[in-house]
Amino acid sequence: MAVLGSIIKSAIDLRDNLVTEDSPVEAQHKVLKNLLEKAQNTSFGKYYGFKEILNSENIEKSFSKAIPFHDYNKMTTEWWCRVHDGFEDITWPGKPTYFAISSGTTGKTSKRIPVTDAMIEAIRNTGIKQVGALTNFDLPPDFFEKEIMMLGSSTDLEKRDEFKEGEISGISASNIPFWFRGYYKPGEEIAKIADWDERVQTIAERAHEWDIGALSGIPSWMELMIKKVIEHNNLDTIHDIWPNLQVYTSGGVAFQPYEKSFNKLLAHPITIIDTYLASEGFIAYQQRPDTTSMKLVTDNGIYFEFVPFKPEYVNKDGSITQEAPILNLSEVEKDTDYVLIMSSVSGAWRYLIGDTIAFTNLEKAEIIITGRTKFFLNVVGSQLSVNKMETALRELEQQFDIELPEFTIAAIKIDDEFYHHWYLGTTAKIEGDKLSEALDNALKEANKNYKVARGKALKGIKVTTVSPSVFHEWSAKNKKKGGQVKMEKVMDEEKFADWEEFVKAIQQ
Template sequence: MAILGSIIKGAIDLRDSIVSESSPIEEQQKILKKLLETARDTAFGKYYGFSKILEPEDFQTQFSEKVPYFDYHQMKADWWDRTIEGLEDITWPGKPSYFALSSGTTGKTSKRIPVTDEMIEAIRTTGIKQVGALANFDLPTDFFEKEIMMLGSSTDLNERDEFLEGEISGISASNIPFWFRGYYKPGEEIAKIDDWDKRVATIAKRAKEWDIGALSGIPSWMELMMKEVIKYHDAETIHDVWPNLQVFTSGGVAFQPYEKSFRQLCGKEVTVIDTYLASEGFIAFQQRPETTSMKLVTDNGIYFEFVPFKPEYIEEDGSLSQDAPALTLAEVEEDTDYVLIISTVSGAWRYLIGDTIAFTDVEKAEIKITGRTKFFLNVVGSQLSVNKMETALREMEEQFDIKIPEFTLAAVKIDGEFHHHWYLGTEATVPATKLAEALDSTLQEANKNYKVARGKSLKGVKVTTVPPNVFYEWSGANKKKGGQVKMERVMGEEKFADWEAFVKEELE
């Protein structure tokens, strides 16, 4: 009998039974009050009058009226640059210990987002909550004795002035609790290897030394790692190498586009649990098996607001119009796309994280990620969100029995007329013209705005198919492989020209 596993599972079951369910709405009110009280004497808190905001009972409304929205560039220029220069008490008391480097999607210029000790503790606490939620899943006792492969960015953080910096997955992994280190793979030495290809090659070489029960990371990079492990050991599936693999905690992007290709690498059923860890904080995780939605972390260092995702509220650069209305958790509705706004213990205030979400269960505060504010194609009134694009591609996968884990597109002019030019990452041999017809038809049936646009300014759809690996090489050429790097789903004209030149060179 797996004695240690029984003890751990028993502790999780006990914790789950005694943790009371409180109201997410009340939790959010408490979080905002605590944030405002803690930061009232910072430069930001004094400038926006946090003490006065706290005076009335409707301090949530006062907060939304007195403090403007900030995207990264506004927050950095107006406030965080002073933190970077070493000044204290700017948007949060003291100084942050870390800066998370994030470009979100591939790009050569990284954002530097402050990560305070309070945020490190909040991420760690939420991680423990997620482990506790495993009690809701039907996992055998011996699972809790297996090791966990966490494939993130390098934990070898860079020193810059008085701060340490790296991607949030590397920062988090470098702060794992001491009691967890025995379960954590690939281990500290391999995790410090900055070169992603070298790190994966080392993992593949040593894979059979470990008894992996769970994987954790971004699906695209996890798939590449699994393929390397399978190839190195001349195996059929990943379960030939790690027979006890039972769980994959997916993060960073939606898992659905990768589900078909991921499961083909497995020899057994794997439970997939979605998580939402961003550079700005641990935002949500899947709490129960009956749904693929994730529960917002409403009681741990982050206050959420929600702006209806409508074209009139989104500027061309993806930022928000200051007159866009913000809703609290008490005001949202299900099945409506919202731009996610956060205020955090790292000193981000009414911060546009760049993601759009929709509630699947308001009472439980459960959400799904529906896209990015910058990945919203409305050049000729088509109003295409990433969620609608993904849905259309999943239908095409079923229709043609193919896999399309990656894609990008742009609105381009062909012979003086606007077209949507899609690049699909697939090994399928279906003719591109046939894929274009099916994609166009599916989108017209599902999206009335798109159908109207197709009858007017949007004259057609063009599809180009390329191997999925081209997308990963593009990521490597523009930034680096692995970690938090994600593919742009919608490109502007200049970036799309660079992409097409890169594809041409890769395929020659």
Template sequence: MAIIGSIIKKVIDVTGSISDADSNVKENQLTVLKELLEKAKDTAFGKFYNFSSILESEDVIKTFQEKVPYFDYHQLNERWWQQLHEGSEDITWPGSPDYYALSSGTTGKTSKRIPVTEDMIDSIRQAGIKQVAALSNFDLPPDFFETEIMMLGSSTNLQERKGKLEGEISGISASNIPFWFKGYYKPGEDIAKIDDWDERVEHIAKNAKTWDIGALSGIPSWMELMLKKVIEHHKVENIHEVWPNLKVYTSGGVAFQPYEKSFNALLGKPITVIDTYLASEGFIAFQNRPETESMKLITDNGIFFEFVPFQPDYINEDGSLKQEAPVMSIEDVEEDVDYVLLMSTVSGAWRYIIGDTIAFTDKEKSEIKITGRTKFFLNVVGSQLSVNKMNDAIKELEEIYDIQLPEFTVGAVKIDNEFYHQWYIGSDSDLNVSEEEIAEKLDENLKNANKNYKVARGKALKGVKVTVLPLKAFYEWSGANKKKGGQVKMEKVMKEEKLQEFQEFVKDFR
């Protein structure tokens, strides 16, 4: 009998029942904002925007929104965070951060350097505890809580720069795991420090059978590659022949939906998939219950959220917000509407445009889904295609043709003065269908899913072209342009110049 597991499960069940108690998210958010303003009122940023007077106003949220503008990374970094890099303190948050999260996102090689304070480390840790407590809502046996967890993030070998440690947020988080958790954590500190992705995965594959992995955590694309390597190394049919007690996969970083079919093909039996939303700027949400694939916003943990309706009139060409764009607090949002997500945090980000778009699926439960990126919005000739619509259309193709299509990117091209959408789709499946038929069916799916797209197809958008590439082409592109593994994600929409670079890069993979 799993005695220790039974004890842990009992504690989690009790903690989970307390955590599930209804709370007032409006009051949570007001409290968080007041705490943020109070703590930062004597910083350079707090003095400039007079946080003290905001705190004394009758409507703190409204006054905060009137006095403080929207910021994207470049605006906040150039005006404020750059002073931190030069050694100044008390700029947008008291003191000076010990860490910087490096994030090139999906748009280029140049890394953003996002401050990560001790308050943020604590916020992420507290969010992790809330997520563990939520396991009480899932039907997991006691012996699951005695198995180990494979956290496939970026390297924990953080680099020192001017007295600060830098790395991706997953590496920073893993390097700060509690001492009591280290016995459960795999691949362990030595392997996790290996910078080279392929070398790290090779070590994981060699050691895999010595571990009793019950849970996986990481970005789907890189998790799939790791699982394939382990399966190949041990010459087995599926991962459960190596890790028979594997029961849970905690996904994150991107929507799991496009990877579901190819991921499940690596399993010997079904497992529970739990979505999380950890970004370089903070731990935002996690899946709280098995009845939904949506995630619950964490409204009482050092992050104040705001929401701008995601409409082309409010978005600049570079994905930033126009200052006149209207904003909503959490009590005013509507379900099934795309919003640009803004965050003010205990790392000194203020009204910060994280770059993601979300939609509320259940306002009462504060549950959301990620619908795309402000920059991953294909609006050439009015087509207004968001990433979630693209994901849905790709999933339909997988079901219709019984194939796996986990990766894609798309851009607008002009041929003989007419616009087309050029799709590059990644698949290692044995295709029983032509690229022309895939393009026709994809076009049909998008017309049915998006009225703006259907209108555009009847006017200026001439058609759809599809090129199918091996998955290696996408992974090598990511490796060449950024770095394999960790938080690196494939860009789903490319502008003309980037698409031309991609086309040149993948021509030998055809």
């Protein structure tokens, strides 16, 4: 019997039974009040009258009325530029210890997002809650004795002036609690290797030394790592070397597009748990097994607001109009797409993170990620969100029994007529015309607005298939491999032209 695992599991169960939680709405009220109290004497707090907001009858409404929405550019130009220069008490008391470097999926230059000690603590506390939630998944006691492979960006953070910089996964891994370090793999030495290919090769060479029970990381990069371990060690599946692997925690990206190809690397099914860790904070995690939704972290350093995701509220660059209606957690509705707005202990205020979400359970504040504000294709009124695109692609996977883990799309004009041009990542050999017809029909089923557009100005779709590896190489060329790097799903005309030139060059 796994005695240590039983003790750990029992301790987690006991902690969960002793801890009582406020309702999500009550927790959010407390978080907002705490944020305003802590930051009222900062430059930002004085400018926007946090003290007056705290004395108002309804601090949620007063807060949203007093402060405009901020995207990264507005936040940086008006406030964070001084934080970057080393000034203190600008948007949060003191100075941040770190900056999270993020190019996201669309940025041409890296963003430098403050990560304060308070945010590090909040991320750590949410991580502990997530570990505690594992007891809900009916895992055997010996699971809690196994090691966890966390595949993120390098923990060898760069020094810039008085600050340290890196991707949020690297910052988080460099701040893991001391009691967790014995379980953490690939370990501090390998995690510091900056070159992703070298780091993964080293993991493959050392894989036999570890007893991995859980994996954590972005699905596309995790899949490549597993393939490298299998190839290097001449295995059939990853379970040949890690027989006790039972859990995979996906990070910030929906797992469904990768499910078919991922499962081929396994000898038997494992438990999939979704999480939502962004450069701006640990936003949500899956708390229970009978759903694929994630619990919004409502009691730990982040206050959330929501804007209905409608074309009239979203600008061409993905930002939202200042006149857009704003809702707090008590006002949202189920199964409705919202733009996510955050205020946090890192000094982000009414900040547009760029993601869209939908609530699946209001009482539990459970959500799914539905897309990106910039990944919204509304040329000629098609109103295609990433969520609708993914739904159609899952239909294609079933219809043709193929794997489609990666894609990108752009609206193009041919002889003054509009088309959608899709690039699908697959190794299957199927005629483009057949895929085009099937995808067109699936999109009509998934989205009534698309169906209307297809009867008017949108003349059709084109499909080009390429190897999924092309998408990985594109990410490596434009950003870097591994970490939080995600493929852009919708491209503008300029980016799409670059993409097509890249595809031609790599296929020659």
